[in-house]
Amino acid sequence: MGRLEGRTVDPAALEMLKHAEEQGLETAWDRCRAQEPLCGFGNLGVCCRICLQGPCRIDPFGEGATRGICGAQDYSIVARNLIRSIAGGTAAHSDHGRHVALTLLAHLDGHAPDYRIADPAKAEAVARRIGLDPAGKTPQEITREVTLAALRDFSRLEEEPCTWVTSTVTPGMTEKFEECAIMPSNINGAIAEVMHRSTMGVDADPVNLIFGGLKSALADYAGCHLSTDLTDILFGTPRPVRSYANLGVIDPEKVNITVHGHIPLLSEIVVDVAREMEDEARAAGAAGINVVGICCTANEVLMRKGIPLATNFIAQELAIMTGAVDAIIVDLQCIMPALKTLCECFHTRLITTIPFSKIPGAYHVDFREEKAKESARRIVKLAIEAYRERDPAKVHVPQVKNEVVAGFSLEAMLEIFASVNREKPIRALVDAIEEGEIRGIALFAGCTNTKARHDDGHLTIARELARNDVFIVATGCAAGAMAKAGYMTSGAVKEFAGPGLTRFLERLGKASGFEGGLPLAFHMGSCVDNSRPVDLAVLIAKEMGSDVADIPFVATAPEAMHEKAVSIGAWAVTLGFPTHVGVIPPVYGSSLVTEVVTKIAEDVFGGYFILETDPLKAAQKLIEALNYRNWRRKYSRASLDEAMVAE
């Protein structure tokens, strides 16, 4: 394998990496090499910079210091660092949700006229789920009540549980979280509690610290879930949609606007406004305006508007290097500050839009919900202006793109399932599991990371699981990887699915009349939308009369990178999912913490971490986890039958 081939399995990315080398352009992979050797202390999690006495570090070989200056041992240091990561992830996801909530409120108060309540039915469904009575109320009234309830999950002072936890999991899970004292009552409060207990001289007990982290992780889950719910109400619940993915979606004939980041409050409007401004682009000599996406903003506008996905996280620089991106509009999270210097090598305008998310030297168009369209127009204008400066000699767009069918909200999936079981749609899936037609379900989530071969983990594990009849759902940059590789097409079913999964997908596709056939991997949204697969799991668990911890449903983040991935992983385990992570988080510095997260967690929550960097081995471990749960279910069913016979 060549050096560059070792960096990515994405042919478009590979072509651009070669181009980058030829042009002398720096990428994240180059900067990664410049950081080597990575600090062993940091990598193991045994570096503590929490007070001004250190930095302290524990010698993993037992030759140097075994305790920090305050006496903190490896397990306290590792646990404190870990839960601060979870708090970072929680803050990111929940703030995303809070911003959507505030935009909804502003709209309802008449201050954000460019928005509308796109999905009143979702508002009503959420209202019912959280125990509000929507009868006789207008969509506006219902939405306001739902939004205020969501904001209460950020501001509650009493020790009552977060609505977006209790209303979305099984009663058994709620009870477990209460029992373990990890039920959050206030999302921001849970973050603050983690920060407090991890300061110098507070909590030194690793298990206690980790439980505090799990409380924050459940707050993250609440933040994710309410974010998805409110975004669906505001912009519509996704329905199946066809588009294209990979760098080939960049059209050299058009003004190319890339939306990048996570929160679709502005990018949704940019898509609309761009359609209105086609003439201006044509006046500048372009064939029109082409909006494409990167990272999770891409997933948001792909899911709801069919906007093509250019690439996922780690390859964001490569999009700019095509020389045909006229503006890259960023909101927040996962935006490489490196984009700035890179854009300076081209005509590309880097435009930041959020007051608390700036990059020195970038254009900043302050996005205000009350003037959303105006902000969007300014941005599109900047892109058209930049297009005039584009240097055709620098344009290099790889001709690689694949068809993708996306838009599989839970609602959309249930509609498909309903084609074989109108009364209980979820039975379509449950029957297939119980009859062994499919082995179980796997959620592919998380990022991409220079520590892993780009997209390889996602795709290798997906192929292995598909071959073993595992039903695949995906979110975030994992979904981006599959979309780019063409795994979100029915062609991939033919290529990779085992006989049971093929039968299942073909039967469902036929019954539902799904145009072009169902895909191998179902795109459920951005990383904040990981609540959708949880809803699926909870529905299955309820139908099977058990908890998520009992059903054959696993999660994998083969190339986790962000603190958000750490918090999602933590709540996935807490909710009961065996959860693979393909990049080792900084826990190996403490055997105790490692044991807790990979083994003891299972005894308490049913879920646990599988830490495995080899994608093939990871796939094997995930299949074993599914097999074990299937075996256990059958075994307990058999015991039950036996017991009943005995009576």
Place this chain on the structure above:
Amino acid sequence: MGRLEGRTVDPAALEMLKHAEEQGLETAWDRCRAQEPLCGFGNLGVCCRICLQGPCRIDPFGEGATRGICGAQDYSIVARNLIRSIAGGTAAHSDHGRHVALTLLAHLDGHAPDYRIADPAKAEAVARRIGLDPAGKTPQEITREVTLAALRDFSRLEEEPCTWVTSTVTPGMTEKFEECAIMPSNINGAIAEVMHRSTMGVDADPVNLIFGGLKSALADYAGCHLSTDLTDILFGTPRPVRSYANLGVIDPEKVNITVHGHIPLLSEIVVDVAREMEDEARAAGAAGINVVGICCTANEVLMRKGIPLATNFIAQELAIMTGAVDAIIVDLQCIMPALKTLCECFHTRLITTIPFSKIPGAYHVDFREEKAKESARRIVKLAIEAYRERDPAKVHVPQVKNEVVAGFSLEAMLEIFASVNREKPIRALVDAIEEGEIRGIALFAGCTNTKARHDDGHLTIARELARNDVFIVATGCAAGAMAKAGYMTSGAVKEFAGPGLTRFLERLGKASGFEGGLPLAFHMGSCVDNSRPVDLAVLIAKEMGSDVADIPFVATAPEAMHEKAVSIGAWAVTLGFPTHVGVIPPVYGSSLVTEVVTKIAEDVFGGYFILETDPLKAAQKLIEALNYRNWRRKYSRASLDEAMVAE
């Protein structure tokens, strides 16, 4: 200077350090040496462990990597790390305040019968200050309203400013904070915002990041201030009280109970209960029960109950090494986990009391406000039980202690000032400043730290400033240092004060009939009580018709250690104080961030950091800062006079 002499200037601590070496007992200083050389990257703030790609580090010599894998430059990395420290500090202080608020509410609801509203007058004063009308209401009703208002500072969803900021600073300062968009509206929200904006790929702009940090710092200030106010209401506003300080307060004849940590909810009750249980101690053969304090719990019970102070932060282990401490009760913050192994070398019971602040292997008595006395009794019983196991051969208590007069709440100080100006007590101080009798005021705050010679910074700078006629107030472990050294006595005035300061203190002492004379340094409380000196500064500023940024009032934390010190320092600068820090925080890795905090901050807020490890040089710089403000005030007064004459 001998090796051990280089570690501390406290004779009791020095004696114990020698004893520790003889006995082969490990101290924080030993562990500090084991950590050397400290990691240069961490020390400079250029190590980033925020995502799972790194750890990344910037080579300070420009030979290695100049950007992280994502492209983050030194200034983004340093700023992100710095503001996460501020968020940690904010979480600690504000959670302290929130717990006091919840205890008050529980008491008002009848669930915490062991407490009482000790200071209804304070409740009324706070109510008036925050704009509530106390007329015709019972102390309970007023306290409830005040407490709910405090909790609103944690839960507000609207963009209205925190009550405990706007109601405690000048209108000019409020305006400045609004202008700079750093006014917090919700303490927990400000913490979450820092955590979000500092995650991978959000804010990369160092100035923007720092302003986010300052918003959290102001939230910290609000948390501190409401904590002080509510604690005064619950346990009484301190009034002058005499006691003793340093390890000699440990009485080998008695059962010694050490209270350590910060939040006095339990320790106040322990003090009461211990008095009731003297007989049980005597039955066990002891001469009685002796409660002493460490760290800020010590300051709390010294200020309000005259309980002796055993020692400050860095020397906490030395107290256990006396072999005469039967139980050490810890609540939260600044508790060395090292205490556990150390207590195992003695009969000492280490008792943790807060559910989210545990140490593996320690006794844990779950403190519940509804059963405060019951918890306290269990703890005192454990101490008496331990006393029976005490090994007299291991007892080694240094015969070092000094008298201390403490209890100088702002209210107490104003009463003294009123003796020379009944109508406008604060004029006593303002007149002395304006007439040049005193050069200004200095707040000594912050911790102790193995990086500095223990107590030396506090005492050296205090002597220099006193000699230069600076009025000294102190909090936290700085106050502990002065108390132990005898600087909180009138004897110290004779020994160290310059002629102006001597005259001022003697005049005031005489006029107020203060028994034994006023001390050189005024103990204003624990580190969370730093709002008291701010109130003093604001009162002076208002009387002088200006803002804190204009008056000769400086702050110094010669041996800062905790994240709380970072957040206090940040708000001190934001409020307008020239603020010395004697331990270099991890900012030197970015010249830009260093410039911002040490220079540019002054242009915006009037306050700025003075980073100086040499106490004598630091004293000189503080004096210069006072001189400059005095000169500027006179100069502008002169210009004003001139202008008026010209008219």
